[in-house]
Every structure is written in structure tokens, then in C-alpha cells.
Amino acid sequence: MKSWTTFILLFFLVISLCGAEEEKKNLSGTKGGNITLPDPLLERAYLLYGGKDIARVDNGKLYIIKESYTNRLQWNKSSGLFTLTDLQRRDSGIYIIDSIEGKIFAKSFNVTVYDPVAPPAVQTLNVSSDSCYLLCAVDKAAEITLWWYKDQEVVDQSRSAGPLPLTVTKQDLRSSYRCVAGNPAENKTLLVDLQKVCGEKFSNSSSENNQRHGWIIGVSTGCAVLTVTVAAFLIWLTCFSTSERKDSLDSTTEVEYAGVNICADRHSQGGHFPDSPGSADRLLVYHVIDPDSEGHV
Numbered sequence: 001m002k003s004w005t006t007f008i009l010l011f012f013l014v015i016s017l018c019g020a021e022e023e024k025k026n027l028s029g030t031k032g033g034n035i036t037l038p039d040p041l042l043e044r045a046y047l048l049y050g051g052k053d054i055a056r057v058d059n060g061k062l063y064i065i066k067e068s069y070t071n072r073l074q075w076n077k078s079s080g081l082f083t084l085t086d087l088q089r090r091d092s093g094i095y096i097i098d099s100i101e102g103k104i105f106a107k108s109f110n111v112t113v114y115d116p117v118a119p120p121a122v123q124t125l126n127v128s129s130d131s132c133y134l135l136c137a138v139d140k141a142a143e144i145t146l147w148w149y150k151d152q153e154v155v156d157q158s159r160s161a162g163p164l165p166l167t168v169t170k171q172d173l174r175s176s177y178r179c180v181a182g183n184p185a186e187n188k189t190l191l192v193d194l195q196k197v198c199g200e201k202f203s204n205s206s207s208e209n210n211q212r213h214g215w216i217i218g219v220s221t222g223c224a225v226l227t228v229t230v231a232a233f234l235i236w237l238t239c240f241s242t243s244e245r246k247d248s249l250d251s252t253t254e255v256e257y258a259g260v261n262i263c264a265d266r267h268s269q270g271g272h273f274p275d276s277p278g279s280a281d282r283l284l285v286y287h288v289i290d291p292d293s294e295g296h297v
């Protein structure tokens with residue numbers, strides 16, 4: 001019977017430890033900063049660090065057990081959350097909330113405190129007319145990861161604590177570059193002005209190519225516009241001349257009408273035409289007067 005009791009107790013102990021392990025959450029903070037345990041505690045319980053009690057919540061009040069946490073450990077009665085302030089590297093470790101009510105379930109947190117991230121710096125190693133070789137680094141590289149970003153894309157990432165190089169070509173001048181140094185707790189970003197860090201030799205080479213390309217496009221566009229303009233002018237001039245000639249002819253030409261009586265019976269070539277046109281056919285003759293000629297047509 002006693003062996004069965006021991007077995008049951010061990011069984012529940014194993015379940016308790018497994019449950020605590022499954023509920024463990026990884027949290028990170030920066031030295032000198034704050035960190036809040038995300039799970040609320042609204043009942044009587046202990047807060048443990050390294051397997052030892054450091055505080056207790058009872059009857060809606062917080063009681064500090066370990067003196068080093070005095071004025072640094074806070075508990076919000078409304079939210080039920082613990083907050084640890086003025087973090088130190090020694091605060092890294094496992095924190096457990098264990099119920100005083102005897103429940104086998106515990107909430108566990110793996111807290112890691114990092115040193116603040118130093119701002120990254122960029123150094124120019126080599127510059128030519130076609131490329132610029134840069135190096136991103138931080139003074140304190142321990143636990144720091146470096147990233148090179150081109151616009152919104154990561155183009156390289158450090159795999160050690162050393163500096164991170166990057167080669168930029170002149171086609172990349174229009175892109176935005178930044179070097180990021182960080183750890184799980186925080187990041188620091190440095191925007192890189194390529195024209196400044198790579199110098200005039202690299203920037204002017206790209207600018208000259210861009211200007212030459214723009215000049216070629218401008219000349220081609222200007223020639224096309226000039227050709228269209230000249231063609232339109234010639235078409236207009238031809239139409240205008242034709243219209244003017246037609247208007248001149250219409251305005252200077254006059255037409256006179258003359259009546260000619262044809263007699264049915266003439267006695268001779270010198271005879272007289274009859275006075276009465278009653279029996280004669282009438283022929284109309286168009287008499288065109290051209291003012292530019294001396295006579296009449």
C-alpha cells in the first residue's frame with residue numbers, strides 16, 4: 001500500500017514538472033529596463049526564482065521575501081501581473097508562479113537580461129568607379145547580431161560577433177541601405193548615405209552615367225518633337241497657299257453675258273438684222289473679262 005502511495009506522489013510530481021516545462025515562456029529584457037511576467041496572478045501564490053521563494057501574494061497584498069527584490073518587484077492588484085524593474089544581468093533565470101492553494105499547475109518563465117545594444121557604425125574600406133566596399137560593426141559585439149538591409153529586404157546577416165561587410169555597386173545608389181545591430185531585447189539602426197560614405201568618385205561616376213542617359217533621351221525627344229512640328233507647318237503652308245490661290249481666282253474673274261440674234265433669213269453678209277427677234281433663235285455668249293489681260297476674252 002505504501003509503495004502505491006509513493007508511486008502516485010511521484011506520478012503527480014512528474015506531471016507537475018512537465019506541466020511547468022510546457023508552460024515555460026521565454027522573455028528578454030535590457031539591463032536597466034523593466035520586464036513584466038505576462039500571466040496574471042489573482043489568487044494566493046508564491047513567486048520563485050532559482051527554486052527559492054522571493055515573494056508571496058496573499059489577501060491581495062505583495063510580500064517581498066528576498067531583500068534584493070525590495071523596491072524592484074511590483075504586483076498590480078487589478079491586472080494580477082508581476083513587474084521586475086531596474087533589471088540586472090544576474091536577474092536572468094527561471095521564474096515560477098506556484099499556487100499556495102496546492103494546485104499542481106505552475107507557470108514558468110525563462111528570463112534573459114541583455115546588455116544594451118551599442119549603435120552600429122559603418123566604415124568605408126575601398127571605393128572604385130564601379131563599387132564601394134563597406135563594413136558595419138559595433139564596439140561591443142557580444143550577443144549582438146548585425147543585419148544589412150537594402151530597402152525592406154535583408155541582404156546579409158552576421159553569423160558571428162565580428163563586423164559585417166557589404167559591397168555596393170553604382171546601380172544601387174537609388175536604393176536605401178541601413179545597418180541594424182540587435183539582440184532579442186532591442187535593436188539599433190543606422191541609415192547609410194551612400195553618396196557620403198562612398199565619396200565623390202563613386203557618386204559622380206554614377207551621376208555622369210545618369211546624366212548621359214538623360215541627355216540622350218532629351219535629344220531624342222527634342223528631335224521627334226521638331227520633326228512633327230516641321231511636318232505640321234509644311235502641311236499647313238501647302239493648304240494655305242492652295243486656298244489663297246482659289247480665293248484670288250474667284251474674286252478677280254468676272255463673267256458678262258451678251259445676247260446674239262441669229263436671223264433665219266439674211267439677204268447678204270452686209271444685210272441688216274431684223275428689228276424684231278420674233279422669228280430668230282437667240283444665242284447666249286459668255287464674255288469673260290480677265291483684268292490681268294489687255295483685251296477681252
